Amino acid sequence: MPSAIVTGATGITGSAIVHHLCKDSQYEKVYSLSRSNPGNENPKVQHATLDLQGSAEEMAKSLKDVTAEYVYFCAYLARDDPADLSRVNGMMLSNFLQALEITGAIKTLKRFVLTCGFKHYGVHLGHCKQPLQEDDHLLEKNYGDVSWPPIFYYEQERILKDAATRGGWEWIVTLPEDVLGYARGNFMNEATALGLYCAVSKALPGSKLPFPGCKANYFAFNCWTSANLHAKFCLWAAIAPNAGNNIFNVMNGDTESFQNLWPRLAARFGCKIPNPMFPYGGTPDSQGFGNYEATTVRMQSRHPLAAHADKIGVLVDSNPTLFLQVDPEKWAKRKDVNEAWAKLRDTYNLDQKAWENATWDFLTFVMGRDWSCIGTMSKARRLGWTGYADTWEELEETFSILEREGILPPREKHS
Structure with missing residues (x-):
């Protein structure tokens, strides 16, 4: 039976994923990683204190006994400056992946699911083409005299894809919008x-x-996106045939x-x-x-x-x-x-x-x-996703x- 790692387990998306992993009989163990212990009493859950702002070597010490086939990365650190936001969140993901390489846990990995969001499309910057589709232009290039601030999801997506190519495992990126849910203290x-x-x-x-x-x-x-529906989607995407190496919009429907x-x-x-x-x-x-x-x-x-x-x-x-x-x-x-x-x-x-x-x-x-601000779920639907939630x-x-x-x-x- 497989195991799973969840980073950002005290957040709204992360805690929902831990909850649904605990309910899924296919999973034997769930490693909950965060700076503070969320206090989950389910016997499947094993918490490890992890500071994602630390170096890869420091994280490797905290992760020395942690291995899993599936990783759900939901951690996020807010910064006001877009360049600093990109640097910090890219560094956290990069160092975490390097830590798994140091411990050897990367060898058991099958799929890595990274939670991003509709800022991938630049919805925080203004009016985008509707509906939002996963193959829309990235706002990285100048269009004549038009340019935009850096979007930190792009840096994370590059880091993830490069690591997957090196390691021979698959990646998933989810793009929820205005997540509805609850996590204690968040x-x-x-x-x-x-x-x-x-x-x-x-x-x-x-x-x-x-x-x-x-x-x-x-x-x-x-x-909008229900945190519970997003969690169910992540579990589906982690094992769904042909879903690997894809970016997916995830909305209620x-x-x-x-x-x-x-x-x-x-x-x-x-x-x-x-x-x-x-x-x-x-x-x-x-x-x-x-x-x-x-x-x-x-x-x-x-x-x-x-x-x-x-x-x-x-x-x-x-x-x-x-x-x-x-x-x-x-x-x-x-x-x-x-x-x-x-x-x-x-x-x-x-x-x-x-x-x-x-x-x-x-x-x-x-x-x-x-x-x-409307996205399409057609890509996931074509691969068999049928989930729905009433906003x-x-x-x-x-x-x-x-x-x-x-x-x-x-x-x-x-x-």
Whole structure:
């Protein structure tokens, strides 16, 4: 029976993979690697403390008794500077692979699954060609006078492919989008910030739930990825015939829009949908909703769509602009908002760290952009992948877990 190694086991994607490996009777042992012990009590799981910022030699000492046929690499280290982000995350992967070579564990490896994301396409840089397909142009070359900052996934993908060629094993890269899930002590996810925004809005006078972003975003189409579905996909891709040496989009399989999700969020949290939702137009340089402060962010790079301009016959001569009629970061610093949060926190014994570490800046991007973000699952479907998850149901499940874990206040029943 095979064994598996999971790095970044305390994160949302990593912890979900460990969970599903434990449920899979095909796996005999699961090596959980992270700087802190996630405390998994399943007898299959063997934790090893690993600092991926260490040298290959240092990591090899921690991995001297660790071997497996399948590796799931979910570790990630945030950096503000794109060049530094690429350097650090590339180094972590490279040193980890070298450590496996030093210990000899690389000799038993069959497939290595690396979790990346839609930043592979440059969705964080602006409007991309839709739908996103795995063979789309990489944003590495200049297109006339257009260039983009480095994307760290490219460096990781190069490192992985080179190591696989040397070692004679296969690689998989997964590209999930806006992952929905939970990991204890990890608040870097969209659902936590979104749930806190809704819960506190309910506690504020009037209980209104204005959509923070722009009007175009409210009506745009997007896709999300359940952490559980992504984990199931990774286990499938690790053994599926002909799946090796491939990059795969991994989404729930449905297409959603905030015009559909926002009223459901309001109903779930007992809030009122404002009418009009965008009293000042909801476009760049509009006023904020009510007495909330708006924000317009003009990005420096050209839309990634410019890389496809000649092929699709569209001139892209503008830079991306984000607009939010409620700036999430400034909203979270308001006196009335913090007083409402403090009352909820004290009443229900909620985790203050969740509020302090919520990724309000991520909501700024996700809701401020005026373009859709849709990928296709056709490549995986052709190879036999049939998984599916309903995005609203996954959001609901994540909120329920956040409530049980003391991140969000308990749900009230609303008539």
